[in-house]
Amino acid sequence: MIDLHTHTVFSDGVLIPAELARRAQVAGLTAMAMTDHGDHSNLDFIIPRLVTVAKELNAVMPFTVIPGIELTHVPPPIIADAAAKARDLGAQIVVVHGETIVEPVCPGTNQAAIKACVDVLAHPGQITEAEAALAADKGVLLEITGRKGHSLTNGHVARMAKKAGARLVVNSDSHAPGDLMSPEWAEKVVLGAGLTSEDFQAMQKEAQAFLPNQGLAKNASLRMLVVDDDAMSRMVLCRSLGAYGECLTAANGREAIDAFRRALAENRPFDMITLDVMMPDVDGRSALTQIRFLEEDRDIEPEKRTKIIMTTTLSERKDIEGAFRDQCDAYVTKPVRVDELLERVRQFGLID
Ligand SMILES: [Zn+2]
Ligand SMILES: [Zn+2]
Incomplete structure (x- = not known):
């Protein structure tokens, strides 16, 4: 009970x-x-x-x-x-x-x-x-x-x-x-x-469903970071992802980079990050570049790097597909449909 x-x-x-x-x-x-x-x-x-x-x-x-x-x-x-x-x-x-x-x-x-x-x-x-x-x-x-x-x-x-x-x-x-x-x-x-x-x-x-790690995560210590300046978006995504492991949030690119750096320092890197594009302070693109730079700096092999899903509006999408294809692992269009997001996470092999 x-x-x-x-x-x-x-x-x-x-x-x-x-x-x-x-x-x-x-x-x-x-x-x-x-x-x-x-x-x-x-x-x-x-x-x-x-x-x-x-x-x-x-x-x-x-x-x-x-x-x-x-x-x-x-x-x-x-x-x-x-x-x-x-x-x-x-x-x-x-x-x-x-x-x-x-x-x-x-x-x-x-x-x-x-x-x-x-x-x-x-x-x-x-x-x-x-x-x-x-x-x-x-x-x-x-x-x-x-x-x-x-x-x-x-x-x-x-x-x-x-x-x-x-x-x-x-x-x-x-x-x-x-x-x-x-x-x-x-x-x-x-x-x-x-x-x-x-x-x-x-x-x-x-x-x-509220018990931790109830999503049959392959890796019981699945760690995720949701980055979005919109509190409601953070909440909706974290609520769905939280069933599969630990889900932290960041409200802009700067917070995301800090969280990423901290996770590396603690030797508990994120398995996945969802990254909004348009954010104040440091936007999603700069955060993406910096995160990949941090990984390279630590000689993290390409297949071991954190899976990053950009959450984009339709109009941003073309732009990103051009310039950032190599740096991120997937895109989902906002407003994010939870089933679409989970499908991506599944494709990465992070959940069953
Ligand atoms: Zn009461
Ligand atoms: Zn009560």
Whole structure:
């Protein structure tokens, strides 16, 4: 059983992450996302701490902690920005506190969260069929919750999701030890929402996608860097690639070169980089040239160099094909289609 929505002392939960993880393990869970309540004031407080503790615990426990955030009562116009910032800080999952009927959540929150392509829309209350259809389209998971109050609309959420073809997950929204759900209890909650045991299995499968290295990476330590000045693009790409390994981000060419240099110094080079062309400061072309220069400088053999996929607009493409054919390994046209990108990664032999 994997729970994608829980709280620690970093917001209003009562347990520190280590105790929450241990208690969850004893309750029969195999993994959990820790998703404390966040807004623009505390993303940089919560997320790096959860990232750190997840790394330490995951190394020694037969249990996986997924560091995340629950954007809570963030006004709809700035939800996308907060989500992008959370990803940049290392959140492996972004949950949004949806329009539960038991709190005065701002109307428009459900829709803004779905449009921002967050991972999970928690307790979305009286979500409309149109919103559920949009969630299906954007791949945003809708939540069936074990939390008192929020769970009053589980039946409605389940019905809308089924009607629109949206995918579902079941979470506890734990704040205290007594809130943790055993797998048996979670299944009861799902059945209570009018769904089936098959639905419960499918929901658990959805949750598995958030475990690190779930994309059957040939190389379990696959490292990727997404370079784009647009926060939303970074978020969308990292979200898809993150399933296959570690995905870092950079907002311009300078940051990309720095990250590349650091990775070389740590002897953990990137397996792949997606590189936007038009960026302020140092653009994608200069970054590409510099990265290849750094590789040459270190006598890295051509077949061992980092795979670089340029993300280009149609109009830039001709230009790049001429001058940069030899330096990069592939191009994809923006807006990037995830299946097209993954196909390229597959061609490189980095994933199955
Ligand atoms: Zn709370
Ligand atoms: Zn919550």
